[in-house]
Amino acid sequence: MNRILVWASALVLIGFTSCGDDTPDKTEFKDGVFIVNQGAFNSGTGTLTFKERNSPTIYQDAYSMNNEGAFLGNIAQSMIEHNDKNFIAINNGGKIVVTDSDDLTLVDTISTIQQGRYFASNGDQLYLTYWGDTGSNGGICEINGSTNSIEEVVELGNGPEGILFVNDLLYVAKGGGFSRDSLVLIIDPDDNSIVKSIVVGDNPGLLVKDNDENVYVVCRGHSDFFEPANNTNGRLVKLSNQDIAWSFEIPNGSQALAIDTENQFLYFSDGTNVVKQSLNATELDTKIVKDINAYSLGFDSDEKHLYASDAKDFNSQGEVFVIGSDDIEIESFPAGIIPGYFYFK
Amino acid sequence: MENQTFGAVRTGGPAVLSTVLHRGMASRHLGVLWGGFNIQSAVNGTFDFNLIRNSFDQAKFYQNGTSIITGNASMAGAIGLSNVLTTSNSTALSLYRNTTKNTSVNLINKTTYKKYSQHIGVQFTKDQNEYSYKNGPQIVKQDQAEFNMWDVNYSARLSAFNQWMFSWGGWFQQADRQIPPTKTSVNIDQNQKDVNYRGYAHISYALNTKSRLRLRSAYFNEKIEYTAPGIFSLSHANVYNSAIDFVHDSGFTLGSQIRLDRVDASFYDPKHNRNTIAFFANKELQIKSLELGLSMRYERIDGSSQPLVMGLRLKKELSSRISTELRYNKSYTLPSFNDLYWPSGGNPLLKTENSHEFDLDFAYTNKKEGSIHFNLFFNLIDDWIQWTPIEGFFQPVNQRKVRNIGLEFRYTDSYKISQNGKIKLNLLYGFTDSRLIKHYYNADFEGNRTVFVPQHKVTGSIAYLFTNWRFQLNPIYYSKRFDTTDNSTSVSGFFLMDFEIQKSIPLNKRTLSFLLNIENGLNNDYENIRFYPMPLRILTFGIQLKM
Numbered sequence: 001m002n003r004i005l006v007w008a009s010a011l012v013l014i015g016f017t018s019c020g021d022d023t024p025d026k027t028e029f030k031d032g033v034f035i036v037n038q039g040a041f042n043s044g045t046g047t048l049t050f051k052e053r054n055s056p057t058i059y060q061d062a063y064s065m066n067n068e069g070a071f072l073g074n075i076a077q078s079m080i081e082h083n084d085k086n087f088i089a090i091n092n093g094g095k096i097v098v099t100d101s102d103d104l105t106l107v108d109t110i111s112t113i114q115q116g117r118y119f120a121s122n123g124d125q126l127y128l129t130y131w132g133d134t135g136s137n138g139g140i141c142e143i144n145g146s147t148n149s150i151e152e153v154v155e156l157g158n159g160p161e162g163i164l165f166v167n168d169l170l171y172v173a174k175g176g177g178f179s180r181d182s183l184v185l186i187i188d189p190d191d192n193s194i195v196k197s198i199v200v201g202d203n204p205g206l207l208v209k210d211n212d213e214n215v216y217v218v219c220r221g222h223s224d225f226f227e228p229a230n231n232t233n234g235r236l237v238k239l240s241n242q243d244i245a246w247s248f249e250i251p252n253g254s255q256a257l258a259i260d261t262e263n264q265f266l267y268f269s270d271g272t273n274v275v276k277q278s279l280n281a282t283e284l285d286t287k288i289v290k291d292i293n294a295y296s297l298g299f300d301s302d303e304k305h306l307y308a309s310d311a312k313d314f315n316s317q318g319e320v321f322v323i324g325s326d327d328i329e330i331e332s333f334p335a336g337i338i339p340g341y342f343y344f345k
Numbered sequence: 346m347e348n349q350t351f352g353a354v355r356t357g358g359p360a361v362l363s364t365v366l367h368r369g370m371a372s373r374h375l376g377v378l379w380g381g382f383n384i385q386s387a388v389n390g391t392f393d394f395n396l397i398r399n400s401f402d403q404a405k406f407y408q409n410g411t412s413i414i415t416g417n418a419s420m421a422g423a424i425g426l427s428n429v430l431t432t433s434n435s436t437a438l439s440l441y442r443n444t445t446k447n448t449s450v451n452l453i454n455k456t457t458y459k460k461y462s463q464h465i466g467v468q469f470t471k472d473q474n475e476y477s478y479k480n481g482p483q484i485v486k487q488d489q490a491e492f493n494m495w496d497v498n499y500s501a502r503l504s505a506f507n508q509w510m511f512s513w514g515g516w517f518q519q520a521d522r523q524i525p526p527t528k529t530s531v532n533i534d535q536n537q538k539d540v541n542y543r544g545y546a547h548i549s550y551a552l553n554t555k556s557r558l559r560l561r562s563a564y565f566n567e568k569i570e571y572t573a574p575g576i577f578s579l580s581h582a583n584v585y586n587s588a589i590d591f592v593h594d595s596g597f598t599l600g601s602q603i604r605l606d607r608v609d610a611s612f613y614d615p616k617h618n619r620n621t622i623a624f625f626a627n628k629e630l631q632i633k634s635l636e637l638g639l640s641m642r643y644e645r646i647d648g649s650s651q652p653l654v655m656g657l658r659l660k661k662e663l664s665s666r667i668s669t670e671l672r673y674n675k676s677y678t679l680p681s682f683n684d685l686y687w688p689s690g691g692n693p694l695l696k697t698e699n700s701h702e703f704d705l706d707f708a709y710t711n712k713k714e715g716s717i718h719f720n721l722f723f724n725l726i727d728d729w730i731q732w733t734p735i736e737g738f739f740q741p742v743n744q745r746k747v748r749n750i751g752l753e754f755r756y757t758d759s760y761k762i763s764q765n766g767k768i769k770l771n772l773l774y775g776f777t778d779s780r781l782i783k784h785y786y787n788a789d790f791e792g793n794r795t796v797f798v799p800q801h802k803v804t805g806s807i808a809y810l811f812t813n814w815r816f817q818l819n820p821i822y823y824s825k826r827f828d829t830t831d832n833s834t835s836v837s838g839f840f841l842m843d844f845e846i847q848k849s850i851p852l853n854k855r856t857l858s859f860l861l862n863i864e865n866g867l868n869n870d871y872e873n874i875r876f877y878p879m880p881l882r883i884l885t886f887g888i889q890l891k892m
Contacts, residue, residue, distance in 0.1 A: 040829070043357070043527040043876045070481055074529035074876075094531025114531065133533055134575030178575065223738075225688035226614050253738075313787065314734050315796075316831030337829065 026103040037336030046076020047336035080119035083145035089116035108148040120163040129160035135177030162207035173204035201235030208259040215239040221252035248284035258297040298342025309339035351775035357877035359474040360490040367421040369749030369779030376419035380545030390681030400466030412676035413640040428464035443885035446473035463501040478878035479870040490525035510549040580610035596629025636660035690740030715758035746783035772805035819843040839871035860887035
């Protein structure tokens with residue numbers, strides 16, 4: 001009899017606790033940095049790590065945490081805030097995940113673009129570069145930030161990568177996708193026509209700009225896996241007024257790009273180290289900042305800190321290093337698998 | 346096969362590459378033998394178990410390293426595919442259809458005429474693989490995993506003139522499949538086509554009543570074609586094997602083998618070859634109640650000496666029912682052609698992987714059908730090859746040293762519970778502690794468990810046989826498996842139960858059988874590889890006419 005009472009009491013307790021409003025308050029992510037982790041290649045899922053500013057608090061897998069364990073999809077590439085929403089490009093998952101900008105609650109999914117890469121927003125218009133299903137049928141698409149739909153698609157060819165609004169024009173680096181390209185295209189977003197093409201170097205990647213609307217692009221260089229003798233070096237290029245202001249040869253495999261507009265430095269990874277280069281230099285004059293081949297870089301212009309990610313073996317938790325303006329490492333913290341993009345909020 | 350072995354199947358579901366990991370080693374370490382030779386792909390060093398269907402009579406699992414027999418790539422043991430050539434005639438025609446819209450027709454014919462025996466197995470499979478799986482709270486339909494296959498295998502034996510024995514066989518396979526998307530990726534049009542022609546011929550000549558000379562040859566012609574948007578790749582391997590050995594009934598074998606691998610792939614330039622010559626010897630000794638076996642194999646590949654393969658076996662009958670056996674093997678595995686020559690990262694400087702394997706077996710036989718096997722194993726693998734990013738590009742390197750320790754327990758028995766009814770039990774439990782004990786590039790990973798290897802695996806079958814009925818349960822349990830080097834993420838463990846009911850109806854000299862098989866009968870949502878969807882419950886109906 002006593003045993004029955006105990007069980008009955010337990011059931012009643014479970015019943016009461018279950019009847020309560022158990023919807024937990026969602027964490028808000030307002031002041032800090034998002035690290036977009038690509039996730040393991042092939043079958044993994046991307047994740048978002050959020051690190052609060054001036055706080056040791058880190059949320060790993062922040063999206064999943066606030067969306068009942070849902071996952072973003074394979075290879076989370078980049079993100080941006082636009083129209084009070086976050087747009088997250090899921091490359092191999094063939095979609096754009098749209099979330100609330102504060103708590104990451106899923107708002108919508110756009111599933112008509114394959115291999116989405118990077119976003120650009122001028123506050124009014126939102127664009128995304130994409131590779132298409134083959135890497136050679138890529139382009140840019142304009143996204144309606146209110147209806148969460150694709151408004152217009154402009155086909156550009158091989159693997160468009162970095163994209164940037166500059167003086168009301170769009171700059172798009174044609175990274176080559178799975179092959180080779182060397183152009184930065186300047187596009188008029190009013191009619192999506194190509195205004196100019198500039199040859200910058202093999203396989204241009206990310207773009208950044210300074211306060212004077214000068215554009216900087218890092219070119220990875222060409223890698224011919226069948227015939228390594230055909231490999232070419234990378235280039236670091238400055239574009240002013242739609243022309244090349246300077247262009248420096250850098251090692252093949254150079255990647256990632258960030259800019260400190262106040263102190264006038266560019267940061268990139270030369271395949272071995274994170275290095276910095278003065279914006280106003282007349283020659284390549286790089287200085288090692290961190291001895292890792294960073295997979296991605298970001299510069300927090302609020303705190304004047306450089307963020308550099310180490311993807312390690314691409315099959316374990318990555319690590320993020322925070323470096324002060326004096327090139328001294330301030331801290332490091334773990335991220336998800338393959339931390340590939342920083343977005344500061 | 347999964348219910349009968351300790352090997353852990355690693356699969357992404359229907360139509361996705363399926364491999365077997367055994368004793369903490371990789372799939373490339375487990376040989377697959379047919380016609381006496383290893384048929385693992387020379388190109389990628391693995392074997393897709395999707396391509397083994399039931400046109401064979403038996404798949405024998407060799408738990409211990411078999412490099413003495415096969416040389417390269419059998420450190421973790423081997424699975425031997427063969428047919429039983431009987432002295433009676435029979436034909437079995439089977440038809441299967443399941444709830445995922447999969448259909449297969451299977452014909453097996455065994456014929457004997459005087460001193461000639463043959464087995465012919467023909468199977469046609471048309472698998473739609475339309476199944477449901479859970480993706481969070483949603484039930485999602487998978488319908489991009491079609492798999493169609495023809496499989497014809499033939500083996501024969503002829504005993505002639507008392508001294509001569511001939512055996513030969515052929516195996517043709519053609520499989521076309523869609524490679525389905527994962528839970529996290531969008532579907533793109535990926536297809537794979539496998540076309541394999543294989544043949545072997547063995548001649549045995551009895552020199553006298555106790556010794557014979559054997560000549561064995563085999564030829565494999567294997568193609569894999571893969572297409573995806575913007576991608577077309579074709580690999581074509583031609584493999585020539587020939588071996589001659591002298592065998593004496595006292596337990597002495599001495600022989601030599603030549604193997605030529607020719608690989609022509611659209612992603613390699615130029616073609617690549619591998620030429621192997623091997624010499625091997627084996628001696629079995631009986632010293633009172635102790636059996637002693639010593640084996641050695643020396644190989645030269647493209648003119649370079651390879652690590653000596655050695656085996657030692659000690660067996661002692663402790664009583665009429667209890668025996669114990671200690672085995673040691675020293676083996677190696679070569680890098681695959683992809684490891685060496687893949688255009689974006691292939692590393693021609695790779696060293697071979699080396700292993701030391703120890704194994705202690707206790708066997709207890711209680712009666713005709715009952716036995717207990719208890720096996721302790723320990724193995725070390727040096728220079729484990731792993732694809733890893735170096736200077737921004739993935740390439741294979743000799744990355745780590747791995748230590749595996751474990752035990753395997755098998756209990757088989759049968760109980761007669763009535764005049765016409767009995768229960769047959771076959772229970773297996775495998776424990777594997779597989780760890781990375783040295784990492785040549787990042788010491789932080791040392792001590793971590795290796796990926797994809799379950800620490801615990803429980804499986805087996807419980808069958809109740811009553812006159813012409815058979816009721817069977819096949820449980821499978823895998824504990825969680827880590828899928829990242831730093832062990833930060835893992836795939837949850839899972840428990841599955843398959844049910845099987847079979848009714849046989851004798852019709853004169855024929856037997857008509859009906860089969861109902863329920864895979865994943867408990868309808869569990871699970872993953873074998875992270876984010877690869879696995880089917881919920883599947884019902885298969887079968888009918889077989891045996892004459």
